[in-house]
Amino acid sequence: MRLRTLFLSITLAVAPTFAFAATTPDFSVGPQYDTTHVYVAPQDVDAFVRSFAATFEGQSTKQGIATVTPTPSSTSTQLVQTPSGAVSVFGFRTPVPYPFGLERTGYLVTDLDAAIEAAEQAGAATVVTAFDDPIGRDAIVSWPGGVNMQLYWHTRKPSYQALRHVPENRIYLPAASAAAFVQAFTRFAHGKVVSDDARAPATDIGGTKGTYRRIRLESGYGKATVLVTDGHLAWPYGSEVTGYEVDDLDAALARATQSGAKLVVPAHDEGDRHAAMLQFPGGYVAEIHAAAR
Incomplete structure (x- = not known):
């Protein structure tokens, strides 16, 4: 009986038990709009952008200086787009306000407020409530295990080419x-x-x-x-x-x-x-x- 119980516990631990139907709309736009957030020191931004763009045969938008947090801060910001995926690059001139820098990705959604609500219903916690940025609105949610992700929405809908390879x-x-x-x-x-x-x-x-x-x-x-x-x-x-x-x-x-x-x-x-x-x-x-x- 003990052996049967042990085998059952191991089986449950490794079996895929993730058939949990979604009850809210799909707010995704497409993987070409999803970026990895990369925080580097200001003096390293140009070298990083050149190397990443060269490696993956991409190109960068023009660098700008902006406040991208709900509290006062200043960072350079630019988007490096490649056929293998995009990165949002931040070179903060000021200390990085917590919990920024801990989020791994930014996901574009069709409706930010509804997407936040859906994430919370699914089991996420909102760690940075929605706020305005220079080109739209953002929030950060944390999934079980402490996996932080940004959800964002643009005032003007972007239009990017599909990726050759989805990261x-x-x-x-x-x-x-x-x-x-x-x-x-x-x-x-x-x-x-x-x-x-x-x-x-x-x-x-x-x-x-x-x-x-x-x-x-x-x-x-x-x-x-x-x-x-x-x-x-x-x-x-x-x-x-x-x-x-x-x-x-x-x-x-x-x-x-x-x-x-x-x-x-x-x-x-x-x-x-x-x-x-x-x-x-x-x-x-x-x-x-x-x-x-």
Whole structure:
């Protein structure tokens, strides 16, 4: 009886139990409007932008200075758009007001107030209530496990080209909060679990032995990968928040190193992908991968 109980508990721990239907509208606009937030020191902004744009063959908007928080502050701000995903770059001239800098992504929504309400109904907490910025309105919500994301809305609707490759939001969580996060976020995002590997090799995340659980999600906001670990991670694993897909990994790594980025995890095979890790000027760490040959 004890063996049966133990087997049942293990099965429940690894089985995908995330069929929780959304009861609110889908407020997503498209992954080309979703950005990773990158905070770098002002003196590193130009070097970061040049290297990131060169690596992923993109371009940046003109840099501006603005207040993008509900309390007084000043930062440079610009958008770097690439075929593999976009980043919003902030170089604060003043101290960064809490909790800004802790949010990983910004997601454009069709209706900010309704999206906030839907996120709360799904299980998120609003940590920065809606406020005006120079081009629209923003809020920050926190999902189970302490996963902070910005929701935003533009006064003038933007129009961007579809991405060649949709990036993945890489979310490291302990087992105790992973199920709650997946259930809450997929409910809000009208998302789905596309794969759930309870025994992915730990070598994929810098380990030497053992396994971890990897859950891949897709929604109108793009892709997300939940990496369920015990927290025994070697740097730089866990410091990257986004994984970027490219057509040719070797060519992208060559562009990266030639433009000032450092290769911190060499290219290697990970099941269905060939992957590496980069650190850009200013400290931003990113996973980069291409489909396995």
